[in-house]
Amino acid sequence: MEAKRLNKFISDTGFCSRREADKLLEQGRVTVNGKVPEPGTKVTAKDKVRIDDEILHVREEETVFLLFNKPAGIATTTDLSVKNNIIQALNYPAALQPIGFLDREAEGLLFLSNETEAVRKMTKNDAKYEKEYIVTVDRLISGDFLTKVSEGGIPEPGAIRKKNFVTKLGTNRFRIVLEPNTNHHVKRIVEALGYKIVHLQRVRINNFTAGKLQVGMWRTLTETEMNEVKSVVAGKGKTKSFGTGKEDNFYVEDFLATKSPAKPQSRSKRPGTATPVNNEKSRSRPKSAAKPGSGPRIGKSKPTTSRNAAPKSTGRRGGTSKR
Structure with a gap:
């Protein structure tokens, strides 16, 4: 591993983003080999980088x-x-x-x-x-409803909006193509108009x-x-x-x-099955990625067990927020 800037090293470990790493450095919460680093410090995998006494490790993974x-x-x-x-x-x-x-x-x-x-x-x-969805709502839809959905919900006075493409598929079902840089919160748009979503399916992202x-x-x-x-x-x-x-x-x-x-050695579309998770309470994560071409290009996820509310996280990183 070549020497890299400290903020990038921290980001590569998955601890936080580079800008968040800069803040941690400014706060003096980062040490390198037991010492507070000087501005512009570069590190390698041999250096011991710690944040609040927690040692960081760079993941040796192929990008996937x-x-x-x-x-x-x-x-x-x-x-x-x-x-x-x-x-x-x-x-x-x-x-x-x-x-x-x-x-x-x-x-x-x-x-x-x-x-x-x-x-x-x-x-x-x-x-x-650009994203495309098929949406099913809880009651009959009207032309006025579809117009407002295409405009991103109830318009504000004097606001100029870029319309999205919407087409009716049934009495309570429609297709919507969300243009880039428009309101992409389909659920919020629909609920703001007094409807509830029964089923939401994203069928396309760009191409x-x-x-x-x-x-x-x-x-x-x-x-x-x-x-x-x-x-x-x-x-x-x-x-x-x-x-x-x-x-x-x-x-x-x-x-x-x-x-x-x-480049993958094979473009076969034959599906593979991912190894099931044996312990749902485990907080460990996979350590290394399979090299492209040697592992499956297509796989199947583990089926869900229940849709009941889950306990709140107590971990340091909560990952991507749910919407």
Whole structure:
């Protein structure tokens, strides 16, 4: 491992983001080999980096992105104390984090990755990805309801909004395509109009659809697909309907100098089954990712056991918040 800036080293361990690491450094909570580091300090895997006396370890993993067709009932959180959390459901051999938001009771497509900074940037800019949903509500829908849904809910006086594409599929069912940089909180939009969602399914993210990926199944993205997903946040996406909102600031090496995985040896679509989780209370996480080409490109998640409310987390990191 080459020497890297201390804030990036901390981020690569998954402890926090680089900006949060900068704050910890300013607060004097970080030590390197028992001493408070000087500004600009670089470290390697041989150095002992601690935060509040907790030693950090860099994960030696190949970068991986998954596309998961999430079933209803799985919580998109990395907190292992939450019942039916997405990490134990997948049981993938890497420290994955979900990208963006998808309600526990919703189903559909969701990206996950172990590239910490990419996950943070993409989640922060989640509204830049065009998404398509099929929504079922609790009562009959009207033309006025669909118009307001397309406008992102009840409009504020004088506000100019970019309309989303909405089409009626049945008496209480519709399809909506959420344009980039518009209100992407479907549940909030519907509930603000006095309706309740009975079923919510995300069927597309940008150019990614489920295809033959059944509910509960996942697949790894190719190197080309990984670059396509990350290019959206960098303002280089190819989807025609993308907006031109203000871009987030990036550390160049986070997106351009990431070690890319080797091309998969096989593009077989034969599904594999992930190893089941034996102990739901375990707080340990997989240590290393299978090398691309040697492990399964397609897998199946562990089925949910119950949809009852889960206990609150007591861990340091709660992962991605649920919406």
